[in-house]
Amino acid sequence: MDQFTIDHLIRLLRSAGGVADGVELNAGIVDEAYTDLGYDSLALLEMSAKIQQEFGVAIPDEDVTELKTPRQTIDYLNDRMSPI
């Protein structure tokens, strides 16, 4: 695997933070703010821990709060992940 995709992110987001009522997680959320999707800082910290465990990329806590949308997270990770 050499790219972190929206499908990876949705799977981790779902497992880390559940899904808010009235929200459907699909590729259309890529530019939605996490807060608009119902996720708080704990959910994003939980997701970043799962990303590190699975993909080996550590996201410092101060960066977690700067990544506001799925696209920003995906781009951040793909900049840092070495192709396998």
Next chain:
Amino acid sequence: MSTGTVVTGLGIVAPGGFGAAEYWAFVLAGRSAIGPITRFDPSPYPTRLAGEVRGFVAEERVPGRIVVQTDQWTHLGLAATDLALADARLEPAAVPEYEMAVVTASSSGGTEFGQREIQSLWRRGPQFVGAYQSIAWFYAATTGQISIRHGMRGPCGVVCTEQAGGLDALAQARRLVRDGSRMVLTGGTDASLCPYGLTAQLASGRLSRSQDALRAYVPFDAQAGGYVPGEGGAILVVEDERAALARGARAYGTVAGYGATFDPAPETGREPGLRRAAELALADAGIGPDRIDVVFADAVGLPELDRQEAAAITAIFGPYGVPVTAPKTMSGRLYAGGAALDVAVALLSIRDGVIPPTIGILRQAEECELDLVRDRARPASVSTALVLARGYGGFNAAAVVTAPSL
């Protein structure tokens, strides 16, 4: 100036029934919800029976974001809250947010959630402990989640006095109403049926080791051998009487009296505090024992503790002087949920004029000179009930609830 404090909504999620109507029908039928533990494999443990809330699916009752953040005990509390608000026909959005308070009882906290995270810590390391452990385990989690979900920003708190907690929380709710809160969500739930939770409970030495579901928890019986643990409880909507009247609410009854005491150190040989708690509750209600129509007993199910409770009751009411019942024999002891559930059931007794039974007793212990309502519900005019509760570690609480004056 406050008038009285009334209960206007009952939310019951307990072994045997989901919702007040279903649970009430269950206890009146005198059946048992105690059975083998199914939430995990109990075979390595000396206690293998419990009262479980069967058929409860958190995803059907609790928002998806909250399910992953909270323990089963909070799931049950949130579900019970929805039932209580619906029963009270109270829409939180219509009440000023700072006039709504939340005070629940908790006894174990989020042990099942905590066990999962402890296992992750030990097996895989600290970076594998979930972020939600920080908010899921601790005693105020249910109060906090109720407060957040329903926008209740008045005084919030949690009381941890084991099985006495349901009454102590109700008393705090009454104080808040007297101090100006428009409504308070109170009561409690518990859910500690996981290996870690059960192991912690076993340390008290009070759990039954019987494998016979119908005889495992038989308080006041000559062969009483401990109690069966359970999960669930009740959340109650409590309101200022005048405000409840003004919105046309129906009241189940009034929280008329409360007393709490702490036991003297065991080695002093002094009398335990339960009798004084009951007398304080009667005095607070401004009534004598003759006005009590039924006593809901704490009913631990161990001979010495049963004898002490019977002695407290007979000291006030005389031998066989008042009907006594322990419907918790059908569901197990629910810890923080137990006394709140007893209050709910006492209010239903008042409404319908019937005392639910204590089940499983074959031969009543001779030293327990109680008019125990056994096996079958007993029709009776019930306008005032006394609820007793003892929490492990020395807590005693008593509450008097009376028929609504409306």
